[in-house]
Amino acid sequence: MEILVCVKQVPDDSVKIGLNSSGKPAVDGVTMVANAFDTYALEMATRLKEANEGTITVVAIGPEKAKDALKSCLAVGASKAYIVNEDGLGDMDSLTTGYTLSKAVAKIEELNGAKFDIIFCGKETTDCTTGMVGAQLAERLGIGCVTGIVDIELKDGGISVKQETEEGYNVVETSLPAVVTVNKPAYDPRYPTMKSKMAARKIPIGEISKADLGVEDDKIVPSVKVISLSEPPKKQAGVKINEKTFEDTMAKAMEILKDAKVF
Amino acid sequence: MYILDEEGKDLLSTVKEFCEKEVKEQCKEYDVSGEWAEEMYQKAGEMGLNAIEVPEEYGGIGISRTTYAALYEEMAKADAGFFTTMAVTNLTLKPLIIGKRDDLAQKAADILINGGYGAFCLTEPMAGSDASNNKTTAIKKDGKYVLNGRKCFITNGGIADFYIVTAMTDKEKGVKGMSAFYVEKGTPGLSVGNEENKMGIRTSNTTDVVFEDMEIPEDCLIGKEGDGFKIAMQTLDMARAVMGIGAVGVAQRCIDEAVAYSKQRVTFGQPIGKFQAIQFMLADMEIKTETARQMSLHALKLQDEGLPYAKESAIAKCYAGDIAVEVALDAIQILGGYGYSREYPVEKLLRDAKIFQIYEGTNQIQRTVISRAVMGKF
Numbered sequence: 001m002e003i004l005v006c007v008k009q010v011p012d013d014s015v016k017i018g019l020n021s022s023g024k025p026a027v028d029g030v031t032m033v034a035n036a037f038d039t040y041a042l043e044m045a046t047r048l049k050e051a052n053e054g055t056i057t058v059v060a061i062g063p064e065k066a067k068d069a070l071k072s073c074l075a076v077g078a079s080k081a082y083i084v085n086e087d088g089l090g091d092m093d094s095l096t097t098g099y100t101l102s103k104a105v106a107k108i109e110e111l112n113g114a115k116f117d118i119i120f121c122g123k124e125t126t127d128c129t130t131g132m133v134g135a136q137l138a139e140r141l142g143i144g145c146v147t148g149i150v151d152i153e154l155k156d157g158g159i160s161v162k163q164e165t166e167e168g169y170n171v172v173e174t175s176l177p178a179v180v181t182v183n184k185p186a187y188d189p190r191y192p193t194m195k196s197k198m199a200a201r202k203i204p205i206g207e208i209s210k211a212d213l214g215v216e217d218d219k220i221v222p223s224v225k226v227i228s229l230s231e232p233p234k235k236q237a238g239v240k241i242n243e244k245t246f247e248d249t250m251a252k253a254m255e256i257l258k259d260a261k262v263f
Numbered sequence: 264m265y266i267l268d269e270e271g272k273d274l275l276s277t278v279k280e281f282c283e284k285e286v287k288e289q290c291k292e293y294d295v296s297g298e299w300a301e302e303m304y305q306k307a308g309e310m311g312l313n314a315i316e317v318p319e320e321y322g323g324i325g326i327s328r329t330t331y332a333a334l335y336e337e338m339a340k341a342d343a344g345f346f347t348t349m350a351v352t353n354l355t356l357k358p359l360i361i362g363k364r365d366d367l368a369q370k371a372a373d374i375l376i377n378g379g380y381g382a383f384c385l386t387e388p389m390a391g392s393d394a395s396n397n398k399t400t401a402i403k404k405d406g407k408y409v410l411n412g413r414k415c416f417i418t419n420g421g422i423a424d425f426y427i428v429t430a431m432t433d434k435e436k437g438v439k440g441m442s443a444f445y446v447e448k449g450t451p452g453l454s455v456g457n458e459e460n461k462m463g464i465r466t467s468n469t470t471d472v473v474f475e476d477m478e479i480p481e482d483c484l485i486g487k488e489g490d491g492f493k494i495a496m497q498t499l500d501m502a503r504a505v506m507g508i509g510a511v512g513v514a515q516r517c518i519d520e521a522v523a524y525s526k527q528r529v530t531f532g533q534p535i536g537k538f539q540a541i542q543f544m545l546a547d548m549e550i551k552t553e554t555a556r557q558m559s560l561h562a563l564k565l566q567d568e569g570l571p572y573a574k575e576s577a578i579a580k581c582y583a584g585d586i587a588v589e590v591a592l593d594a595i596q597i598l599g600g601y602g603y604s605r606e607y608p609v610e611k612l613l614r615d616a617k618i619f620q621i622y623e624g625t626n627q628i629q630r631t632v633i634s635r636a637v638m639g640k641f
């Protein structure tokens with residue numbers, strides 16, 4: 001089975017990021033990592049591969065530095081990696097990302113000489129959080145898509161997945177090829193071993209340029225324009241209620257809530 | 264500060280993340296209970312930390328001494344008991360390599376690579392600093408050696424998959440009558456005795472190891488009969504620099520905790536870190552720690568270069584052990600009453616630091632080694 005996992009390199013999401021003097025996210029000096037949901041996707045894909053068979057390829061669109069994210073993936077289950085150099089692709093929104101990825105899929109399939117059976121994406125990225133790229137990629141490829149899955153198994157030549165929803169879970173079966181986007185499953189991504197980490201450094205990463213993709217220029221014009229960015233408002237200092245009795249404290253709290261028109 | 268290549272940095276960040284997420288907090292509980300942290304060690308074994316010193320020719324990762332030193336410091340920073348388990352396990356390969364037993368070294372390497380453990384059994388109730396006073400005997404009989412005796416304070420004693428054991432093949436000859444053996448777990452006559460209830464490094468396993476008419480094949484002898492003491496001493500000479508790094512890890516953790524606390528604790532209207540009295544304490548802690556780190560690295564570098572390193576290893580281990588205790592005391596002082604409380608991490612650091620002045624040769628013994636090297640025979 002041929003599996004592709006799409007991976008984006010993002011700023012470490014455990015670091016709080018503000019805006020710099022020119023109003024852009026101040027990400028200088030912040031460690032770049034593979035998007036958390038993509039690492040969940042890779043772990044799920046790796047478990048599926050281990051339980052059955054197959055090879056996992058990872059792909060990222062990004063700068064040269066994004067190879068680091070791919071290398072970390074090569075240490076925990078992936079055996080091939082491609083980077084799509086972002087030069088000339090301009091500012092990307094989820095629509096152009098989905099389109100560009102679909103072109104990358106075609107290119108990698110051509111290079112590998114095999115079609116992908118399952119394409120895994122994270123359900124969203126921790127930096128942009130649009131949650132749309134997986135679905136758009138599936139649309140461009142003209143194949144099915146199940147979003148927000150937390151479990152997967154092979155069934156009758158297709159897949160059966162557990163999709164997490166606001167209310168509970170759906171069990172969805174679909175034929176292949178298909179795109180799935182992955183939510184946080186019940187398990188954590190594995191740690192690389194010292195050995196796999198060193199071996200991963202030696203695996204060459206395939207380079208794909210804009211020209212290799214054959215993207216049409218009018219399809220990589222972003223539809224979304226970012227007008228401005230702002231930081232979330234700072235948390236206001238709270239109000240201390242210090243009445244003598246519990247009853248008075250409650251009454252005061254209710255009064256404040258009423259004044260704030262909470263109810 | 265370590266000078267690492269890209270690969271080394273990559274491994275370091277992996278080990279750092281692992282220690283932060285899987286060791287540091289987990290060890291608090293095991294420090295209290297003294298129980299074996301099964302899950303933590305399982306994960307560490309899977310990651311390959313039991314085998315970071317295994318050379319490439321035995322299927323290991325073959326990283327430089329500087330690189331594994333950096334990894335060890337991360338482990339010791341998270342928990343010195345965890346570091347001890349890993350460092351001693353890696354140490355057990357050395358006597359097999361020194362004794363030119365490629366076959367046994369390969370066997371041991373395979374065990375470590377698969378997440379197993381080794382133990383190094385030199386110390387006995389009557390033979391600590393005076394290791395030459397081993398009472399355990401190994402008598403050759405019908406193509407076998409029969410061992411009788413008791414080892415004590417053996418790191419990994421209760422969990423090891425194999426043991427490196429010293430025993431007297433000829434009592435008359437003194438140290439020249441000591442030999443070293445490779446013993447597999449489960450050998451009839453081998454048993455694990457009392458487990459120590461220790462002051463610190465409580466996440467490491469320390470037990471007596473007992474041999475009662477334990478028969479082992481003749482070819483479990485490492486090197487020749489009579490080589491045992493030399494092999495053990497060479498092993499310790501090599502390993503001491505790593506112990507220096509372990510002490511440095513504890514000292515570094517003390518600095519990290521003290522710095523964080525001094526920025527946040529306010530007295531007389533300002534953080535205590537604004538007082539020069541505290542700043543200078545931190546500076547002295549840093550001077551000692553970085554000096555110990557570089558001395559340990561220097562001793563390892565000498566090994567890389569094939570130059571004599573016994574004196575430098577002793578200096579590294581001795582100095583790093585001493586300053587780890589001093590720095591831990593200072594960290595407690597900076598945290599004041601909270602430093603003395605078990606709610607805060609630094610009192611454990613003092614308990615952990617102390618071992619570095621004792622095991623793998625007490626610091627008095629290190630000073631004996633160093634003074635002998637300085638003064639020569641006279």
Ligand SMILES: Cc1cc2nc3c(=O)[nH]c(=O)nc-3n(C[C@H](O)[C@H](O)[C@H](O)COP(=O)(O)OP(=O)(O)OC[C@H]3O[C@@H](n4cnc5c(N)ncnc54)[C@H](O)[C@@H]3O)c2cc1C
Pocket residue numbers: 351382383384385386388390391392393415416417418419461464469618621622623624625626627628631
């Ligand atoms: C937690 C732990 C783990 C250990 N792990 C191992 C292990 O894995 N394998 C192993 O073989 N051993 C191990 N040891 C044993 C350790 O190496 C010995 O405890 C150490 O060498 C000291 O021996 P001793 O305890 O018998 O002290 P002693 O030798 O009795 O020394 C008592 C005191 O006298 C001092 N002293 C002794 N002789 C002299 C001298 N000539 N000049 C000046 N001072 C002297 C010592 O420095 C010490 O202060 C471990 C010990 C501990 C506590």
